[in-house]
Amino acid sequence: MFADQARIYIKSGKGGDGHVSFRREKFVANGGPDGGDGGRGGDIIFMIDKGLNTLGDFRHQRKYAASDGEPGGKRRMHGKDGQDLVIKVPEGTIIRDEESGKVIADMSGENERVIVLSGGKGGIGNMHYATSTMQIPKYAKPGQPGRELWVSLELKVIADVGLIGFPSVGKSTLISAVSNARPKIAAYHFTTLNPVLGVVDMGDGEGFVMADIPGIIEGASEGLGLGHEFLRHVERCKLLLHVVDAASTEGRDPLEDIQILNRELVNYSEELAKKPQIIVLNKCDAIVKEEDGEDPVERIRKAVETEDTPVFTISAVTHEGTKELLGYIAGRLKEMPREITVYEPEFVYEIDANGDLPYTVEHPEENLYVVEGPRIEKMLGYTNLDSEKGFQFFQTFLKNTGILKELEAQGIQDGDTVKMYGHQFDYYK
Numbered sequence: 036m037f038a039d040q041a042r043i044y045i046k047s048g049k050g051g052d053g054h055v056s057f058r059r060e061k062f063v064a065n066g067g068p069d070g071g072d073g074g075r076g077g078d079i080i081f082m083i084d085k086g087l088n089t090l091g092d093f094r095h096q097r098k099y100a101a102s103d104g105e106p107g108g109k110r111r112m113h114g115k116d117g118q119d120l121v122i123k124v125p126e127g128t129i130i131r132d133e134e135s136g137k138v139i140a141d142m143s144g145e146n147e148r149v150i151v152l153s154g155g156k157g158g159i160g161n162m163h164y165a166t167s168t169m170q171i172p173k174y175a176k177p178g179q180p181g182r183e184l185w186v187s188l189e190l191k192v193i194a195d196v197g198l199i200g201f202p203s204v205g206k207s208t209l210i211s212a213v214s215n216a217r218p219k220i221a222a223y224h225f226t227t228l229n230p231v232l233g234v235v236d237m238g239d240g241e242g243f244v245m246a247d248i249p250g251i252i253e254g255a256s257e258g259l260g261l262g263h264e265f266l267r268h269v270e271r272c273k274l275l276l277h278v279v280d281a282a283s284t285e286g287r288d289p290l291e292d293i294q295i296l297n298r299e300l301v302n303y304s305e306e307l308a309k310k311p312q313i314i315v316l317n318k319c320d321a322i323v324k325e326e327d328g329e330d331p332v333e334r335i336r337k338a339v340e341t342e343d344t345p346v347f348t349i350s351a352v353t354h355e356g357t358k359e360l361l362g363y364i365a366g367r368l369k370e371m372p373r374e375i376t377v378y379e380p381e382f383v384y385e386i387d388a389n390g391d392l393p394y395t396v397e398h399p400e401e402n403l404y405v406v407e408g409p410r411i412e413k414m415l416g417y418t419n420l421d422s423e424k425g426f427q428f429f430q431t432f433l434k435n436t437g438i439l440k441e442l443e444a445q446g447i448q449d450g451d452t453v454k455m456y457g458h459q460f461d462y463y464k
Contacts, residue, residue, distance in 0.1 A: 039190040039230075039268070041093035042133060045152055048076025048117035050178025051104035053158035057171070058110075067170065069111050070161040073178045076154025077101030077117035081130060081140060083147045084123035088232070090188055101152075104178055107160045117154055127193045127271065129378055133185040137382035143193060143271075144377045151186075152384070155179030164409065176409050182384055189267065192230045193375055194246035195368055197272035199300075201292050204280045205317040207231070209351040210247040213361055230268045237365050246272065266303045271376050274311050274367055281316035281331055281348065282323070289316065290335050311367065312344050315360065320350040396441045402451045404442055404462075411438075412456050420458065 051073025058066020105114035140149040164172035198206040214233025231247040279289040300308040349356035394408030419425035
């Protein structure tokens with residue numbers, strides 16, 4: 036079963052915690068701090084796999100997590116970094132944040148390998164916190180948490196030319212006749228259940244990629260039938276080949292089919308409807324002309340042909356007219372930009388503002404506030420609070436780090452007590 040949409044949960048690795056330890060060796064009575072840093076958490080990386088053409092693998096596995104970084108050790112041992120997790124997807128896969136629908140990455144063009152979620156940074160060991168006045172730091176920084184996200188994957192095939200049309204008009208026969216694609220062909224509706232890509236070789240190293248888009252029916256833009264599931268695959272195509280059954284072998288009016296399908300394109304996307312079209316009247320070898328009746332080919336030409344929308348008559352079975360059609364397509368494509376449509380990123384991962392604060396503010400009892408954190412402990416270690424300059428520096432530090440603002444947010448009043456690592460202050464605004 037072809038799958039061009041999926042929903043998965045991804046999580047990067049947590050950073051390893053910094054370590055608290057002190058040198059304990061023979062003949063070294065009071066060794067200094069030697070706690071090492073934690074390792075970095077593993078990243079979540081998406082990578083294009085040219086051998087994939089469906090998102091079917093994601094139906095069986097929905098959760099993907101990179102490994103955590105290892106904690107630091109004694110003797111300044113650095114924790115091992117977590118292993119990155121590489122998720123392989125087909126070219127043309129768009130990764131979106133499920134909640135907002137915003138594009139995180141489009142795995143197309145030069146975007147062959149993209150880091151979607153970075154792992155958490157490893158925590159710093161206590162060996163970094165030693166100062167001349169604080170020689171026994173008993174604090175190490177914990178590793179940052181990993182990031183997590185539910186994402187939706189959407190595959191939009193990448194092709195120069197897209198074959199569109201109602202079921203059983205001969206699209207599969209045409210792509211098998213002019214390219215290296217070999218789709219299954221049968222005489223009933225919806226034989227093609229997934230887009231088929233084929234390379235058309237024009238010789239001398241020239242060529243283009245053609246995609247057979249499954250049959251679209253009336254109401255497809257509103258979700259009826261299978262057409263709605265595949266209209267997205269037309270969005271990257273530079274040129275649309277609108278194939279119709281000129282012989283009406285299914286009893287349908289070819290001109291009416293053209294009008295209906297163009298309405299579906301407009302309803303789905305106005306940008307899609309503006310793409311250049313070529314009307315291809317297939318099964319011309321099966322046309323039965325009545326003596327008194329109007330030539331069906333001429334009737335269609337009069338109704339739809341313009342300078343920008345030419346009409347070609349072909350027979351995909353006998354190959355009649357296909358050479359002229361391919362030559363025209365190749366010429367039109369040379370006039371168009373070679374770059375494919377790549378959707379720009381719109382989503383920025385917002386880190387929880389409370390996830391990596393340099394301090395914590397607690398209010399354990401009335402009129403008492405306790406403020407702690409590695410930056411505060413280190414600052415108190417090298418600041419002389421008994422001097423005027425030192426105390427002024429201390430107040431500036433509290434303001435710049437947002438500690439005063441946080442205390443006020445928690446309702447501190449004049450005369451309340453603030454404790455910081457053995458120091459005690461009375462608050463006055």
